[in-house]
Amino acid sequence: MVFGSWTGAIIQNPRGRRGEQALRRVFWGICNFDARMAGGKAERKGRQAPQQQRFQGIQFDKAKGQHILKNPLIVQSIVQKAGIKSTDIVLEIGPGTGNLTMKLLEVAKKVIAVELDPRMVLEVTRRVQGTPYQSHLQVIQGDILKTQLPYFDICVANIPYQISSPLTFKLLSHRPIFRCAVIMYQREFAMRLVAKTGDPLFCRLSVNTQLLARIDHLLKVGKNNFRPPPKVDSSVVRIEPRNPLPSINFKEWDGLIRLCFNRKNKTLGSVFRQKAICAMMEKNFKTHQALSGALENNGEADMVMQLGDTTNDASMDMDGDVDTMDEDMDGSGVPSTFKEKALTVLKEYGYDDKRSSKLTQEDFLKLLTAFNKAGFYFS
Numbered sequence: 001m002v003f004g005s006w007t008g009a010i011i012q013n014p015r016g017r018r019g020e021q022a023l024r025r026v027f028w029g030i031c032n033f034d035a036r037m038a039g040g041k042a043e044r045k046g047r048q049a050p051q052q053q054r055f056q057g058i059q060f061d062k063a064k065g066q067h068i069l070k071n072p073l074i075v076q077s078i079v080q081k082a083g084i085k086s087t088d089i090v091l092e093i094g095p096g097t098g099n100l101t102m103k104l105l106e107v108a109k110k111v112i113a114v115e116l117d118p119r120m121v122l123e124v125t126r127r128v129q130g131t132p133y134q135s136h137l138q139v140i141q142g143d144i145l146k147t148q149l150p151y152f153d154i155c156v157a158n159i160p161y162q163i164s165s166p167l168t169f170k171l172l173s174h175r176p177i178f179r180c181a182v183i184m185y186q187r188e189f190a191m192r193l194v195a196k197t198g199d200p201l202f203c204r205l206s207v208n209t210q211l212l213a214r215i216d217h218l219l220k221v222g223k224n225n226f227r228p229p230p231k232v233d234s235s236v237v238r239i240e241p242r243n244p245l246p247s248i249n250f251k252e253w254d255g256l257i258r259l260c261f262n263r264k265n266k267t268l269g270s271v272f273r274q275k276a277i278c279a280m281m282e283k284n285f286k287t288h289q290a291l292s293g294a295l296e297n298n299g300e301a302d303m304v305m306q307l308g309d310t311t312n313d314a315s316m317d318m319d320g321d322v323d324t325m326d327e328d329m330d331g332s333g334v335p336s337t338f339k340e341k342a343l344t345v346l347k348e349y350g351y352d353d354k355r356s357s358k359l360t361q362e363d364f365l366k367l368l369t370a371f372n373k374a375g376f377y378f379s
């Protein structure tokens with residue numbers, strides 16, 4: 001008999017038999033209630049239930065982020081908030097023992113679940129066997145980060161937290177664009193995703209994800225809703241990719257944002273005075289010059305276009321030879337031209353005394369355009 005891992009929810013639910021029965025109704029009727037009760041009695045007597053960290057003999061592997069969502073009300077709420085239609089294909093990442101999967105199958109046309117652990121693949125497959133949903137579930141065994149994602153309308157997942165960042169960007173770069181993703185993250189990561197300009201947690205992650213998607217916090221989930229409980233609290237977040245996406249070079253954008261948030265509470269003026277940053281900008285400048293062919297064709301026009309107004313800049317003597325700038329040092333080891341030019345751009349646009357933590361998406365876009373116009377690149 002296949003039974004769900006809600007065992008823990010029942011065992012640890014302090015609301016007594018009535019509460020247990022209410023929760024049982026929420027389940028999908030495939031649980032072996034007797035087995036749960038046996039475990040429950042052991043737990044109530046203060047004895048360690050033998051299957052505490054196990055399910056059907058499976059030892060949960062914390063290194064794979066195996067914290068099973070044991071509270072059916074939370075699962076219910078996640079599925080409800082996802083707004084799944086009966087025509088939707090849902091992508092689930094890490095189905096585990098299938099608690100969320102079974103609820104998703106009740107409302108979706110199809111669920112495609114990608115799971116790393118073969119033991120879990122077996123378990124979720126077994127769990128759906130003999131139910132009306134058997135043919136609606138496709139399980140792919142593999143690492144989600146290395147798997148080519150199939151078409152899906154919605155992604156719903158309680159993910160292993162260690163892959164939060166690469167997974168989020170993998171989803172956001174997936175095409176065709178999906179309708180939304182409803183994902184459980186570690187609370188702090190979730191708060192960074194939704195942080196707005198001026199919030200203490202506003203960071204590179206907030207700026208980058210909010211460029212690509214609208215992000216809303218949906219639900220706080222305490223650690224005791226999982227088995228075994230993780231060390232941190234969690235939150236469910238809704239990610240709705242922007243469509244169309246802003247037409248910018250994302251590598252360039254991220255390069256600038258990375259620099260700006262390196263020291264997010266310093267003024268941009270002091271960020272761009274740093275030796276390492278000036279050196280990097282000089283290197284990128286030369287690379288872009290070389291790639292655009294300006295060095296070969298001695299192109300005056302290219303230089304003017306790339307560098308803006310260079311008429312008062314002795315080192316930019318319009319012969320197209322950027323090496324001449326190496327002579328123009330200010331003692332920091334970096335040609336002062338680059339530093340001065342970068343600072344001129346910042347001043348011109350009013351950003352030299354601004355701090356990254358206080359800038360909006362629009363400000364960063366303006367800044368990137370201004371820098372690119374002046375020949376500065378960040379990738």
Ligand SMILES: C[S@@+](CC[C@H](N)C(=O)[O-])C[C@H]1O[C@@H](n2cnc3c(N)ncnc32)[C@H](O)[C@@H]1O
Nearest residue numbers: 067068069094095096115116117143144158160
């Ligand atoms: C937090 S558990 C969620 C289990 C289940 N969805 C639930 O809510 O109870 C994360 C699941 O992701 C799986 N997993 C870990 N790393 C993965 C990866 N790189 N790709 C796919 N699945 C992964 C784990 O084996 C585990 O089953």
